[in-house]
Amino acid sequence: xxxxxxxxxxxxxxxxxxxxxxxxxxxxxxxxxxxxxxxxxxxxxxxxxxxxxxxxxxxxxxxxxxxxxxxxxxxxxxxxxxxxxxxxxxxxxxxxxxxxxxxxxxxxxxxxxxxxxxxxxxxxxxxxxxxxxxxxxxxxxxxxxxxxxxxxxxxxxxxxxxxxxxxxxxxxxxxxxxxxxxxxxxxxxxxxxxxxxxxxxxxxxxxxxxxxxxxxxxxxxxxxxxxxxxxxxxxxxxxxxxxxxxxxxxxxxxxxxxxxxxxxxxxxxxxxxxxxxxxxxxxxxxxxxxxxxxxxxxxx
Numbered sequence: 001x002x003x004x005x006x007x008x009x010x011x012x013x014x015x016x017x018x019x020x021x022x023x024x025x026x027x028x029x030x031x032x033x034x035x036x037x038x039x040x041x042x043x044x045x046x047x048x049x050x051x052x053x054x055x056x057x058x059x060x061x062x063x064x065x066x067x068x069x070x071x072x073x074x075x076x077x078x079x080x081x082x083x084x085x086x087x088x089x090x091x092x093x094x095x096x097x098x099x100x101x102x103x104x105x106x107x108x109x110x111x112x113x114x115x116x117x118x119x120x121x122x123x124x125x126x127x128x129x130x131x132x133x134x135x136x137x138x139x140x141x142x143x144x145x146x147x148x149x150x151x152x153x154x155x156x157x158x159x160x161x162x163x164x165x166x167x168x169x170x171x172x173x174x175x176x177x178x179x180x181x182x183x184x185x186x187x188x189x190x191x192x193x194x195x196x197x198x199x200x201x202x203x204x205x206x207x208x209x210x211x212x213x214x215x216x217x218x219x220x221x222x223x224x225x226x227x228x229x230x231x232x233x234x235x236x237x238x239x240x241x242x243x244x245x246x247x248x249x250x251x252x253x254x255x256x257x258x259x260x261x262x263x264x265x266x267x268x269x270x271x272x273x274x275x276x277x278x279x280x281x282x283x284x285x286x287x288x289x290x291x292x293x294x295x296x297x298x299x300x
Contacts, residue, residue: 011049222275
C-alpha cells in the first residue's frame, strides 16, 4: 500500500543513516547494542525503520555520539526524529503545517530540500517553486471555497518561503517539463502572466534550474495521467554508492498525496519522464517559446 503520509519513509531514512554511521565506525549491530545497553533486536528494528520504534532524542544522541557522527549528521537526524513525533516541529514550515497545510506536504518540502535532483512534470499550472506571488494567489484555493481567504494568504506565504530552495548554498538540480498549456493559460490576466513568464525566464538563468516545454503538437505522451515529481537523493555518506534514500515519486491531489518508492512504481514514472523528455523542446527553444508567449500577453 502506498505511503500516504511519508512516516514509513522517514523512519527508513533515519534507519539507513544510522546504519551507515555504525558501519563507518566499524561496529557490528551486536557490539553497538552492547555499548548502547540495548538489545541487538532493538538496534535491528531501529535500522530497519520498524513502525514500532519511537525515535527519542536521547537514543538518537547516544547513537550519534557512539558513532562519532558529524555535527551536520546529528542535526539532520534529530530533526528527522522530531518530525516522526510531531509532523515537523523543528522545520521552518512548522507554523504552516500546524494550520492550513497538511503534514504530508511538510514532509515533501523536507525531502525536496535534501534531494540531489528533482524532476517535475506539470500539465496545468506553473510549478510552485517557479510562481510569482500574484500567480500563486490566483491558483491557490482552487476550486474556490475549498479554503478561506486567511488560509489562501498563509499558503501563498508558504510557497514564497519554499522558494528559498532556489538560492540555497547547495540546491538540488531542478528539472521541469511544462505543458505548453501552462504558458498560455491566462492566470490572473495579461499583466500577471507577463510578469510570471518573465520570472520564469529569469529563474532559468540559474545553472541549477532547467525548464523545457512540451508543445501541443507532441501528441499522446507519458504524462497524460497526472503531474508528478521524481526525487533522487545524494549518497548516505561521502564516497558511498548507497543513496540516502532510494528514488521516490510524489503525486498529490486535493485531499492527499502518494509517496511511491517501490522499484516498479518508480520505474513506471521513469518511463513516463523519459517519454516526456524525448518529446519536449530543448531548453533554448523552450526559452524562445516562453518569450514569444510573454510578448503576446504583453501586447494584449
